[in-house]
Amino acid sequence: MPDSQPDSSHSDSNLSQNEPKIPLRVEFSGGLELLFSNQRSHRITLPSTVPHGDGTTKPTDITYLIDWLRRNLLKERAELFTDGATVRPGILVLVNDSDWELEGEGDYQLRPGDEIVFISTLHGG
Amino acid sequence: MTPTPKTCALCSKFRAIIKRPKTGQQICKECFFFVFETEVHNTITEAKLFSRGDRVAIGASGGKDSTVLAHVMKALNERYGYGLDLYLLSIDEGITGYRDDSLETVKRNQQQYSMPLKILSYDELYGWTMDAIVSQIGKKNNCTFCGVFRRQALDRGAAMLKVDHIVTGHNADDIAETVLMNIMRGDIARLGRCTLICTEGEDTIKRSKPFKYAYEKEIVMYAYFKRLDYFSTECIYSPDAYRGHARTFLKDLESARPSAIIDIIHSGEAFEVKEEVRKGQKAQQTCRKCGYMSSNDLCKACTLLEGLEKGLAEARIIDVGGRTGSHEMPPEEPREVTKLDPS
Numbered sequence: 001m002p003d004s005q006p007d008s009s010h011s012d013s014n015l016s017q018n019e020p021k022i023p024l025r026v027e028f029s030g031g032l033e034l035l036f037s038n039q040r041s042h043r044i045t046l047p048s049t050v051p052h053g054d055g056t057t058k059p060t061d062i063t064y065l066i067d068w069l070r071r072n073l074l075k076e077r078a079e080l081f082t083d084g085a086t087v088r089p090g091i092l093v094l095v096n097d098s099d100w101e102l103e104g105e106g107d108y109q110l111r112p113g114d115e116i117v118f119i120s121t122l123h124g125g
Numbered sequence: 126m127t128p129t130p131k132t133c134a135l136c137s138k139f140r141a142i143i144k145r146p147k148t149g150q151q152i153c154k155e156c157f158f159f160v161f162e163t164e165v166h167n168t169i170t171e172a173k174l175f176s177r178g179d180r181v182a183i184g185a186s187g188g189k190d191s192t193v194l195a196h197v198m199k200a201l202n203e204r205y206g207y208g209l210d211l212y213l214l215s216i217d218e219g220i221t222g223y224r225d226d227s228l229e230t231v232k233r234n235q236q237q238y239s240m241p242l243k244i245l246s247y248d249e250l251y252g253w254t255m256d257a258i259v260s261q262i263g264k265k266n267n268c269t270f271c272g273v274f275r276r277q278a279l280d281r282g283a284a285m286l287k288v289d290h291i292v293t294g295h296n297a298d299d300i301a302e303t304v305l306m307n308i309m310r311g312d313i314a315r316l317g318r319c320t321l322i323c324t325e326g327e328d329t330i331k332r333s334k335p336f337k338y339a340y341e342k343e344i345v346m347y348a349y350f351k352r353l354d355y356f357s358t359e360c361i362y363s364p365d366a367y368r369g370h371a372r373t374f375l376k377d378l379e380s381a382r383p384s385a386i387i388d389i390i391h392s393g394e395a396f397e398v399k400e401e402v403r404k405g406q407k408a409q410q411t412c413r414k415c416g417y418m419s420s421n422d423l424c425k426a427c428t429l430l431e432g433l434e435k436g437l438a439e440a441r442i443i444d445v446g447g448r449t450g451s452h453e454m455p456p457e458e459p460r461e462v463t464k465l466d467p468s
Contacts, residue, residue, distance in 0.1 A: 030189070030345065031357040089376035092345060099346070101144040102131055102151055120357070121189075121345045122372070 190294030219254025
């Protein structure tokens, strides 16, 4: 389906000016967009490293992205998007047009310009 | 960690883009299209679903499964020379803001695939739209009405198109879900039927499920990579809660072990029903009001319509074995069928 809506831009307010950032394009489809203001495509910027408990940090990965999306972009019914620290079973994730199961799933480390697509398989046939 | 790109396990040339849930194989886009289509072709030929010259209606809702089915049926018909006349058949339940939108998708599919389209509405068949039904009975049992009405509507539409065969987009996940639901309800008659790839309905119009062994994940990936145009909004009326639980349970099982879906279908196929149990099942007759096949004096659609006409808020239907059927089968599930003349 053609994407008629413009991208929305969001960025993590905690980003300091000097820290490296990761710009990303995130897309929702298969009905998931309904949970995200009915908007399919979003541009966001995340820090390149994120806290990982005990004062340590880790490179920003998809697990962090999923949590960030839930906290910042999701508008309703979080239980239809996440299940624990990952997406709900039945949601497909693609990293630059490749099944995330080939890319390390939640452990995939994000790179600038990556395109992450979330597709629900749970809506009618 | 970011793994290095993997090469396709089939062609050893291109970058793998999908991990197949059925086999765990990692394959590239072109090989994925090819194996997905070829497996459906194998399902069709092994079950001998069609004969040359058959007129076949694709039950089209505008959703992912039927959109991919229309695309694949057209491709296979051309590639392998099945010699089928393909039609799109859509049912308009009369749900404003849901079905009217999805029918627009079907109309675009009609152009894209150049197939004739027939749209048949509940309103013209039964004199009731789902909007009108819900305003009378509320949102509690409306899926029962919709399921019963759609099943019969597809048959009526198929008769109007003079087709020999209706194919529906039911996929492996749907069938595994139905197996689980039938086990949980102890519905032996339906458990036996729900794994059949082909059943025969009214006026010997066959119904089959070419995606019986196709995983939902692969159908959605296929639609994504082919950039197919489909509609994916949840029905605005209450969803079938019982099926929802079965679905969540199945998806959880699939995450732990992807073969679970095929394994459950296999289990459903392998059940053997004892003779005493089979004897308890009702014989088939025809509805005295509309002539449709029925296991009671009145068919389910006519029973429900009578209830509506009387203004009964709680029209309940008697199921095989005497239970009340508040949990209806999925929309396009085959009806109770007894073949009167097996020869």
